[in-house]
Amino acid sequence: MNGAGKSGASARPRFAFAVAPLLLLAVLAALPAFSLGPNTVRLLFVTLVWVTISIAWNILGGFGGQVSFGFAVFYGLGAYTAALSVNSGVNSILSLLLAASVAVLASMLVGLPTFRLRGPYFAIATIGVSEAVRVVMTNVSMTGGASGYRIIETRPFHQLEHFYAALALAVVAVAVSMQVRHSKFGLALIAIREDEEAASDLGVNPYRTKLLAHALAAALTGAAGGVFAQYAAFIHPQGVFAFGIGVAILLMPIIGGIGTVWGPVIGAVVYGLIQEELIASFPQLHLLIYGSLLILIVLFEPAGIVGIARQIVPRLRARMEG
Amino acid sequence: MAPILSIDRVTKYFAGLTALKEVSFDLQPGGIYGLIGPNGAGKTTLLSILAGSIQPTSGTVVFQDRNVTGAKSFAMAQAGIVRTHQVPRPFRALSVLENVEVGVRFGRSQGSAGDLWDARRILEWVGIAHLADAPSVTLSVGDQKRLELARALATRPSLLLCDEVCSGLTEPETASVLRLLRKIQDAGTTILYVEHNLKAIMSVSHHVIVMNFGEKLAEGSPEAVQSDPSVIAAYIGRTA
Numbered sequence: 001m002n003g004a005g006k007s008g009a010s011a012r013p014r015f016a017f018a019v020a021p022l023l024l025l026a027v028l029a030a031l032p033a034f035s036l037g038p039n040t041v042r043l044l045f046v047t048l049v050w051v052t053i054s055i056a057w058n059i060l061g062g063f064g065g066q067v068s069f070g071f072a073v074f075y076g077l078g079a080y081t082a083a084l085s086v087n088s089g090v091n092s093i094l095s096l097l098l099a100a101s102v103a104v105l106a107s108m109l110v111g112l113p114t115f116r117l118r119g120p121y122f123a124i125a126t127i128g129v130s131e132a133v134r135v136v137m138t139n140v141s142m143t144g145g146a147s148g149y150r151i152i153e154t155r156p157f158h159q160l161e162h163f164y165a166a167l168a169l170a171v172v173a174v175a176v177s178m179q180v181r182h183s184k185f186g187l188a189l190i191a192i193r194e195d196e197e198a199a200s201d202l203g204v205n206p207y208r209t210k211l212l213a214h215a216l217a218a219a220l221t222g223a224a225g226g227v228f229a230q231y232a233a234f235i236h237p238q239g240v241f242a243f244g245i246g247v248a249i250l251l252m253p254i255i256g257g258i259g260t261v262w263g264p265v266i267g268a269v270v271y272g273l274i275q276e277e278l279i280a281s282f283p284q285l286h287l288l289i290y291g292s293l294l295i296l297i298v299l300f301e302p303a304g305i306v307g308i309a310r311q312i313v314p315r316l317r318a319r320m321e322g
Numbered sequence: 323m324a325p326i327l328s329i330d331r332v333t334k335y336f337a338g339l340t341a342l343k344e345v346s347f348d349l350q351p352g353g354i355y356g357l358i359g360p361n362g363a364g365k366t367t368l369l370s371i372l373a374g375s376i377q378p379t380s381g382t383v384v385f386q387d388r389n390v391t392g393a394k395s396f397a398m399a400q401a402g403i404v405r406t407h408q409v410p411r412p413f414r415a416l417s418v419l420e421n422v423e424v425g426v427r428f429g430r431s432q433g434s435a436g437d438l439w440d441a442r443r444i445l446e447w448v449g450i451a452h453l454a455d456a457p458s459v460t461l462s463v464g465d466q467k468r469l470e471l472a473r474a475l476a477t478r479p480s481l482l483l484c485d486e487v488c489s490g491l492t493e494p495e496t497a498s499v500l501r502l503l504r505k506i507q508d509a510g511t512t513i514l515y516v517e518h519n520l521k522a523i524m525s526v527s528h529h530v531i532v533m534n535f536g537e538k539l540a541e542g543s544p545e546a547v548q549s550d551p552s553v554i555a556a557y558i559g560r561t562a
Binding site: 187190194195198199200202203204205206259 | 373375394399405411415420423424425428429474477
């Protein structure tokens with residue numbers, strides 16, 4: 001549907017765009033061969049978790065135009081569910097499925113009452129829910145309340161295991177996102193984002209479509225929370241349920257390029273890498289940099305880094321050819 | 323012949339204001355029906371109720387022997403009633419073709435695999451096939467009206483509701499859109515057409531329904547309606 005009727009001139013870069021991610025994936029998969037230090041692997045692991053969540057947010061917020069500040073709820077619930085189930089003897093893959101399921105349930109509880117409303121009500125509700133869940137989790141004694149919850153490890157820690165789990169989940173997320181972009185479901189989401197009433201006039205059921213997108217995004221985010229919890233082995237409400245996490249999740253796809261497949265990936269890599277480097281050396285500066293970056297992008301290039309690339313690449317190519 | 327649409331005492335209040343008061347009429351399949359009336363007569367309100375954009379306070383809407391009173395707009399589209407908007411509302415991020423795809427894939431035509439009813443053919447049919455890959459925002463007003471019609475037709479409606487499809491168009495553009503409406507009628511779709519442009523509506527409709535202050539004032543052939551004293555009074559104002 002998208003590429004039909006385009007001229008042959010754009011075939012080559014399209015091919016490059018298709019191959020580049022596969023190359024990157026091969027390099028990541030072969031990572032142990034480079035014998036990287038544990039700090040580098042940790043950085044890559046965290047970045048891959050962010051990539052998954054950034055893609056998840058973009059399915060609802062980027063394609064569907066439904067802005068949520070509350071994805072920390074799914075991340076945190078996923079983390080706690082995975083931690084609790086691992087401690088009850090559930091194997092790690094099943095615990096991730098449970099984490100995803102609990103997040104899906106939460107997405108329904110938020111979406112069922114709010115997606116019927118038009119306008120900013122959904123976005124506002126997600127702020128309230130996010131704070132409420134954090135406060136509740138701070139006071140639940142079963143999970144240690146504010147002092148956090150620990151996974152009791154029964155076998156030795158292999159960092160690469162966790163890295164591959166995060167990589168596999170990120171690949172699933174990219175595949176889901178590509179599938180959504182070119183599916184009937186994706187068309188419905190974009191139509192809703194552009195004009196919900198007009199979409200409904202043509203037979204799109206906005207309520208059901210938004211609920212589904214929310215659930216799909218929650219499942220990926222919950223699983224990512226689970227992957228993180230299994231690595232960290234210690235989680236606490238101020239960490240995984242922090243409102244700042246919910247905001248960070250929304251910043252990544254916006255910086256990278258909202259509503260595209262690769263924008264959220266790029267945004268998450270930029271966020272993950274820069275944040276980890278900056279937060280250590282300049283604890284306050286990274287927020288300033290993100291704030292400035294966000295303002296610049298909103299003002300000058302709403303399509304984010306992907307949008308900037310789309311402007312620059314044709315010019316470079318023209319210069320090289322001409 | 324059984325009517326395709328039958329509405330009975332449809333009433334709509336907006337916070338105490340009566341927008342529609344017990345409006346009843348039948349539409350026979352295959353016709354072009356004009357719906358006219360002075361500003362504030364309730365034409366668009368009625369159209370919005372039939373399209374499922376708003377729900378009536380009371381009364382019933384029966385479409386093809388099915389009671390569809392109060393159904394949401396997506397359900398109406400899937401049942402076979404679709405509307406166009408007075409001001410075209412294209413999905414701006416999508417191409418012209420993709421705009422039509424939305425109607426093809428979510429309207430009543432969905433699931434009819436192997437059917438030749440594809441988006442490109444519809445664009446050809448309304449005369450904007452050459453714009454298929456253009457971003458929908460780059461279209462002229464006339465072409466946007468055509469896209470609005472193409473998208474609606476893509477849902478395979480039995481009843482097409484047109485809201486002021488000629489407003490903002492030049493004379494030649496109006497004439498060509500009216501030809502398109504006749505073509506749609508010839509293909510078997512019933513049309514209910516709201517229009518301010520009396521000349522346009524009288525030339526294309528075979529039956530006209532006149533509304534005033536939320537009530538049905540008169541209905542009949544264009545000639546009969548034009549000579550009806552109550553219609554003349556409503557448009558020109560009562561002098562007596």
